[in-house]
Amino acid sequence: MRTLPSPARTRESEPPGRLRRDLYAAGAATVLVTAAVVVGRHIEDTSRTLFVDWPPLLASWGPHVGPGTPAAVLVAVAVVAYGPALAARLPWRALLPVTWGAATAWILSLALIDGWDRGIARRLTTRYEYLQVIDRFHDIPAALRDFTGHILLDSPDNWPAHIAGHPPAATLTFVLLDRVGLRGGGWAGMWCVTVGATACVAVLVTIRALSDEALARRAAPFLVLAPAAVWMGTSADAYFAAVAAWAVALLALAVTRRSPGWAGASGLLFGLTCYLSYGLTLVALIAAAVLLLGRHGVRERPALLVPLLAGLAVVPVVFTLAGFSWWEAYHLLVTRYAQGAGGIRPYGYWVWANLACTVLITGLATAAGLRRAGAVLAGRRTAPRACVRLAFLVSAALLALLVADLSGMSKAETERIWLPFALWLLPACALLSRPRSWLTAQAVLALFLNHLLLTGW
Numbered sequence: 001m002r003t004l005p006s007p008a009r010t011r012e013s014e015p016p017g018r019l020r021r022d023l024y025a026a027g028a029a030t031v032l033v034t035a036a037v038v039v040g041r042h043i044e045d046t047s048r049t050l051f052v053d054w055p056p057l058l059a060s061w062g063p064h065v066g067p068g069t070p071a072a073v074l075v076a077v078a079v080v081a082y083g084p085a086l087a088a089r090l091p092w093r094a095l096l097p098v099t100w101g102a103a104t105a106w107i108l109s110l111a112l113i114d115g116w117d118r119g120i121a122r123r124l125t126t127r128y129e130y131l132q133v134i135d136r137f138h139d140i141p142a143a144l145r146d147f148t149g150h151i152l153l154d155s156p157d158n159w160p161a162h163i164a165g166h167p168p169a170a171t172l173t174f175v176l177l178d179r180v181g182l183r184g185g186g187w188a189g190m191w192c193v194t195v196g197a198t199a200c201v202a203v204l205v206t207i208r209a210l211s212d213e214a215l216a217r218r219a220a221p222f223l224v225l226a227p228a229a230v231w232m233g234t235s236a237d238a239y240f241a242a243v244a245a246w247a248v249a250l251l252a253l254a255v256t257r258r259s260p261g262w263a264g265a266s267g268l269l270f271g272l273t274c275y276l277s278y279g280l281t282l283v284a285l286i287a288a289a290v291l292l293l294g295r296h297g298v299r300e301r302p303a304l305l306v307p308l309l310a311g312l313a314v315v316p317v318v319f320t321l322a323g324f325s326w327w328e329a330y331h332l333l334v335t336r337y338a339q340g341a342g343g344i345r346p347y348g349y350w351v352w353a354n355l356a357c358t359v360l361i362t363g364l365a366t367a368a369g370l371r372r373a374g375a376v377l378a379g380r381r382t383a384p385r386a387c388v389r390l391a392f393l394v395s396a397a398l399l400a401l402l403v404a405d406l407s408g409m410s411k412a413e414t415e416r417i418w419l420p421f422a423l424w425l426l427p428a429c430a431l432l433s434r435p436r437s438w439l440t441a442q443a444v445l446a447l448f449l450n451h452l453l454l455t456g457w
Contacts, residue, residue: 068112196238255294267311369428
């Protein structure tokens with residue numbers, strides 16, 4: 001088992017200017033968020049075209065505490081104090097469930113700051129959400145055949161926003177939960193929390209397979225204590241993020257272990273990912289990075305592509321045979337997006353304010369980590385090979401996020417919508433020194449956001 005160098009040794013070997021540049025990156029990220037708040041407030045006060053109460057976030061000002069406050073503070077203190085050391089010393093097989101448990105506790109405690117009802121049980125029952133249409137799926141094949149007929153705002157019985165905005169696998173997840181007896185917002189919310197928290201485990205598995213176990217261990221506390229947890233409890237996008245993350249992780253295992261089984265399972269999850277959210281087709285950029293990093297495995301066993309592609313075809317074939325056309329639905333969604341707030345929100349603001357949202361969900365530590373990742377890629381000839389591979393994977397996720405941003409189909413609410421991409425930026429924090437200081441900044445940001453704002457979607 002690989003362990004991390006001692007904190008003292010890390011500090012001694014750290015060039016004096018590197019930390020200063022990290023702080024500059026964090027400062028620039030802070031300026032970006034401040035500008036997004038100030039400019040956004042001005043636009044909303046004068047023209048009211050942003051359709052958010054506390055730009056750039058879909059939130060409103062509302063300082064509060066709740067039953068989750070003591071638990072959230074306790075989890076934060078414990079991860080900051082003991083997380084780096086435990087991540088370095090625990091056996092790998094123990095580290096993964098411990099990471100999942102700690103991430104679940106962090107997400108759940110933050111959600112419970114708003115109380116069980118508002119924080120969890122009612123999140124997925126609002127007029128925009130999936131549980132509103134459970135009764136309309138009593139005949140699933142008929143609902144799938146007729147799905148595209150209710151996407152546009154002027155269509156009869158048009159779907160609520162989130163149902164119309166996603167392929168039907170998203171809604172079917174909650175329909176099937178209802179069918180097996182896990183009915184209501186409480187069960188749906190806990191599904192998103194517990195499944196969503198596994199995404200950090202998938203990221204660790206990927207880093208270990210493609211880069212280095214020591215770097216995966218360094219990343220673990222940052223994946224646990226991510227400010228993104230504020231929006232992972234309880235959003236269906238947390239569930240989407242986990243499915244996408246496991247698709248990538250299984251692909252990494254497939255190419256490094258030359259395993260047809262992992263390749264087929266990865267393809268199956270990639271297919272499901274595309275039928276959970278249209279925008280998650282961009283996860284293909286992360287998958288391409290995995291294939292490039294694992295190209296030696298693919299060259300040695302090119303037959304791996306057969307089960308990968310076969311698995312990838314399963315979900316699209318099933319939905320197509322059931323009568324749902326992905327491409328037709330996507331084109332209708334583009335029209336619906338223009339019919340609603342998406343057609344009014346100014347692209348010139350959101351194209352950069354969305355990046356401020358990303359700072360808020362990934363934290364200042366990630367801004368510093370991305371700076372280091374860029375430096376590693378720039379000096380890749382002399383940088384450690386594992387660090388270069390990690391930086392390349394993180395850069396692929398950043399590219400996917402930037403493409404989503406430039407598309408104009410993600411104007412606002414990206415603090416939730418971009419969770420599947422943002423989680424892959426957090427491992428850049430493994431390149432930082434002084435992990436406890438940066439973890440403290442991450443925890444403080446999440447606690448302030450959740451206690452000062454009433455978030456929603």
